[in-house]
Amino acid sequence: MKNILLLLLFLPAISFSKSFLISNIPIPKVYVQNLDPYPCDEKCLEDYLNNNKIFSFLSYANKKLSNTKLDDVRMMHISILNLGSNIFSSKLKIALLLPYNKIGKYAASTTNASLAYLMTRNHSFKLKSYKIQNENIQEIEDAIKQIKNDGFSYIIAPVTQIGAENISIINPSLNIYFPTINKKDINTTSQTLYFGGIDYKAQSDKLLEKAVSPLVIFYDKSVIGKKLASYEEDKFKYTDINNTDSNDTEPATILDDVKQVIKFSIPRRTTNLEKYLKDNTDINGSSCFINTPIVKTGMIMSQLTLYDTNTTEITNVLSTQINYDPLLLSMTQYIDRKNMIIANSITKQNNILIESNALLNNDIVYDWINYTTTVGIDYFYSIITSQTREYDIDIKDNQMQYEIELLKPSYSKFVPLD
Numbered sequence: 001m002k003n004i005l006l007l008l009l010f011l012p013a014i015s016f017s018k019s020f021l022i023s024n025i026p027i028p029k030v031y032v033q034n035l036d037p038y039p040c041d042e043k044c045l046e047d048y049l050n051n052n053k054i055f056s057f058l059s060y061a062n063k064k065l066s067n068t069k070l071d072d073v074r075m076m077h078i079s080i081l082n083l084g085s086n087i088f089s090s091k092l093k094i095a096l097l098l099p100y101n102k103i104g105k106y107a108a109s110t111t112n113a114s115l116a117y118l119m120t121r122n123h124s125f126k127l128k129s130y131k132i133q134n135e136n137i138q139e140i141e142d143a144i145k146q147i148k149n150d151g152f153s154y155i156i157a158p159v160t161q162i163g164a165e166n167i168s169i170i171n172p173s174l175n176i177y178f179p180t181i182n183k184k185d186i187n188t189t190s191q192t193l194y195f196g197g198i199d200y201k202a203q204s205d206k207l208l209e210k211a212v213s214p215l216v217i218f219y220d221k222s223v224i225g226k227k228l229a230s231y232e233e234d235k236f237k238y239t240d241i242n243n244t245d246s247n248d249t250e251p252a253t254i255l256d257d258v259k260q261v262i263k264f265s266i267p268r269r270t271t272n273l274e275k276y277l278k279d280n281t282d283i284n285g286s287s288c289f290i291n292t293p294i295v296k297t298g299m300i301m302s303q304l305t306l307y308d309t310n311t312t313e314i315t316n317v318l319s320t321q322i323n324y325d326p327l328l329l330s331m332t333q334y335i336d337r338k339n340m341i342i343a344n345s346i347t348k349q350n351n352i353l354i355e356s357n358a359l360l361n362n363d364i365v366y367d368w369i370n371y372t373t374t375v376g377i378d379y380f381y382s383i384i385t386s387q388t389r390e391y392d393i394d395i396k397d398n399q400m401q402y403e404i405e406l407l408k409p410s411y412s413k414f415v416p417l418d
Contacts, residue, residue, distance in 0.1 A: 042067055049073060075120050075352040092384055094118075094377065095152040096129040097143060102160050103180070106369055107131075109362055110158045110179065113373040116356040123385060128152070135163035137170060144172050154380045156373060161185055161223075168193060175383075177376035179369055183399040194379070195399045196372035198321050200224070203343035204232050204289075206404050207318040210341055211236060211287040214260035218300055219291040220268065228291040228320065233261045266292060271299060277307040288317045297323050298331035305336045316341055321368050328409055337409045341417055345402035346371050348391050375400060 040048075045065075048057035058077055065071040096114060098107045111129055118125045128150070130143045140163065147155060155176045157167065164181045168188040175192050182197035208215075215236050219229035237259050262283060264276050277283070288304065290297050297319065304314060317340040324344045328337065346368055353374060357364050364371045375391045379400075382389040394401040406417040 042070065045070055072352055075122075076355060092118075092123055092125040092381070093152050093154070094125070094127055094380060095147045095150070095155045096127065097132065097140075097147070097155050097157040097159065097176075098129050099132050099135050099159055099163055101133055102135060102163065103158055106158050106180075109367070109370050110156065110373045112360040112362040113357060113364060113370045114156055114377050116360055116362060117353060117374050117377050117381070120352055120356050121381065121387075123381075135159060135166055137166045140166050141170055144170065144174065148172075148174060154384065156376055156380075158369060158373065164193075175380065177380060179372040179376050183397065191398065193398060194376065194395070196376045198345050198368050198372070198402065199404075200228055200320050200322075201231055203320040203345065203404055204228060205235065206406065207289070207320070207341060207343050208232065208236055210316060210406075211289070211318060212285065212315050213258065214262050214283060214286045216283050216286045216288045217261065217263045217291065218266055218288065219263070220266055220293070220296060222293075224322070225291045229263055229265075229289075232289055232291075233263065237261055262286070266296065266300070273300065273303045274307065277303060277309050280309075283309060284313045285315055286313070287315050290317060290319045291322065294323055294325045294327050294331070298328065301332050301336040301340070305333070314339060319343070321345060324368075324407070324414070325366055329412060332409075334411055340409055342407050342409065342414065344405050344407050344414070347403045347405055348375075348393060350390050353390070372400070 042065075045057055045061060045067075048054075049070075054077060058074070061070065061074040065074060094114065096111055098111070100107045103110075114127055118127060130147055132139050132143050144155075144167075153174055155174055157163070157176050157178055158180045159167070159178060161181060164178050164186050167176060168186055168190060171188075171190055171192075173192060175194065177194040177196060179196040181195055182199050183195040184199065184201060185197070186193075186195070213236075215232070217229045217232055219225040264273075266273070290300055292300065301317065304317070317337070319340065320343050324342050324346070346365065349365065354365060357370070357374075362370060364374050375393060378390050379395070381387065407414040408417055
């Protein structure tokens with residue numbers, strides 16, 4: 001009797017538990033057959049929509065429409081209904097190389113971003129994931145060999161820098177796109193490796209134009225935190241006043257007497273910044289550059305206010321893509337963030353893809369890795385099918401060239417700085 005009661009207690013948990021394994025059972029397809037012998041122009045299509053005759057509309061809208069609004073409706077229903085492709089081809093095959101233990105939740109979210117994109121294209125496709133336990137050369141090499149044997153030539157690989165470096169050493173002949181890595185961080189001349197990572201250094205450069213001395217840098221012990229803190233310190237303090245040529249190799253002039261930098265390394269478990277901020281006259285009139293994840297950033301900003309530095313002594317607070325997150329708006333008071341400037345490179349948006357991702361509980365509006373994954377699979381899709389790209393982002397030396405905009409976290413949303 002006790003065993004039966006325990007089973008009944010665990011049944012709800014079992015019923016609502018989630019699996020992050022991708023099923024190999026194909027999703028059912030819906031096909032819309034046009035049995036009407038008469039043509040249908042743009043007005044006819046609008047009438048079908050106005051009268052909620054969705055399938056009549058879709059029976060005629062079997063290819064890209066010149067009317068952007070009508071085509072958006074077409075693409076949305078293709079995604080929602082999982083319509084069978086009107087373009088039959090076995091050519092569109094894309095593989096995902098996923099180091100689950102290294103990238104955590106992004107193993108699932110980048111898969112969803114890829115799937116959401118391909119579902120909206122109304123083109124038959126094959127998307128297959130290849131799981132690796134770690135990113136050592138042998139395991140990556142074995143996975144790439146299997147991918148090649150399975151007939152895939154294009155790979156989306158959300159790996160860490162170590163994984164990208166090892167793939168660069170292997171230098172496979174397959175086309176591989178890294179949504180997580182910027183080419184500046186990898187030494188390679190390969191023509192088959194493509195990079196979609198955000199350029200944190202370019203964002204820092206743009207933000208430092210708004211900085212005044214002293215520059216107070218908050219960072220954690222993560223790789224990106226330490227790397228950005230070091231880069232921003234050098235970029236702010238050292239400049240060549242004799243030459244403006246960026247290719248000049250003369251040593252930079254040190255301006256320590258003009259530009260001061262104060263760095264605070266914030267340990268992971270530290271929640272009280274009194275010893276850094278209270279009555280610290282050294283940071284009067286400073287700019288603060290925060291290179292920490294969103295939760296730590298919220299804590300830092302609230303304590304800048306708590307110790308009266310943000311309201312009376314700080315000129316502005318600067319941060320890169322790391323803190324372009326709506327959670328910032330709910331974690332902090334407006335007074336905490338009123339002087340804040342954030343650099344953002346998620347500047348191209350597609351409403352259909354946003355909604356398609358939302359159906360899979362995925363975010364490409366604020367999550368930059370999901371966004372760059374979408375940009376990458378769009379690029380490969382364009383190469384494979386010769387179709388126009390949805391994201392008209394320039395690519396130079398195999399690196400996506402994202403625009404950078406400066407934003408302010410206002411009362412309820414992010415708004416342009418100027």
